[in-house]
Amino acid sequence: MNMKNELLKTAIEFAKDAGQLILENTTQSNSIKQKLNHADLVTEVDQLSEALLRDRIKTMYPDHWILSEEANGQANPFEIIKQKKSGIGWVIDPIDGTTNFIHRIPHFAVSIGIVQNGVLIAGVVYNPFTTDLYYAAKGEGAFYNETPIQVSNEREIEEAVLATGYPSKEWKENSTVVKQIDALTGKCRSIRLLGASSLDLCFVAKGLLSGFWHDELNPWDTAAGLLILREAGGKVTTRFGELFNLEDRTLVASNGFIHHSLLDILK
Secondary structure, three states, rough: OOOHHHHHHHHHHHHHHHHHHHHOOOOOOOEEEOOOOOOOEEHHHHHHHHHHHHHHHHHHHHOOOEEEHHHHHOOOOHHHHHHHOOEEEEEEEEEOHHHHOOOOOOOOOEEEEEEEOEEEEEEEEEEEOOOOOEEEEEEOOOEEOEEEOOOOOOHHHOOOOEEEEOOOOOOOOHHHHHHHHHHHHOOOOOOOOOHHHHHHHHHHHHOOOEEEEEEEOOOHHHHHHHHHHHHOOOEEEEOOOOOOOOOOOOOEOOOOOOOOHHHHHHH
């Protein structure tokens, strides 16, 4: 087994361990804290899941670096990821979709992306509630519960079901997201706001969605899903059409066929 597949296998194990911890604490009362505002939340379970993941990684791979939401969220994660161009690192979100988790909406996930010398080499997104497992190793395709997956084949924006989400600071009247949705209304088949970007990217990878866009996502929101989608044949750029990197602040993802149409409307 080569290194990236060994790391992928380990990441799957770690994600499932964190998922089990999350499930064990789902029905217990948890203290909920606001970060940026009342729509940007963290719970004790987020922190417990992250502590478990960091402990597992540091125990098995003490020379690897880690970028994670709760430990690094107060810093500038875009600057941190820019500086991490050597060695192997883990980019983790202990619960992506915390608001869904708090309200017991079964659309949240543990997200783990692994980077080597600045390049994504493995990604895992695991929903412990549904046991949906998405994963990929660079150059080896994308999988859902051991079954290979590919993006959808919708070729016209009129056929596309899209998803998006609000950056925390955009949760307000007349936000950019509202204007973007308005621009797409009537031009695509429908738009969903599902609340967990890692899973939204995987939904595009599996062909459930034709596209997804979102501004101001952090590296831990996108790392795993980004690789999974690319390995499933999808396309991911900035809103300006440039190849998306983890330090970028605008993301547009699609099955590839509708990408230019989606970019044109969002611009």
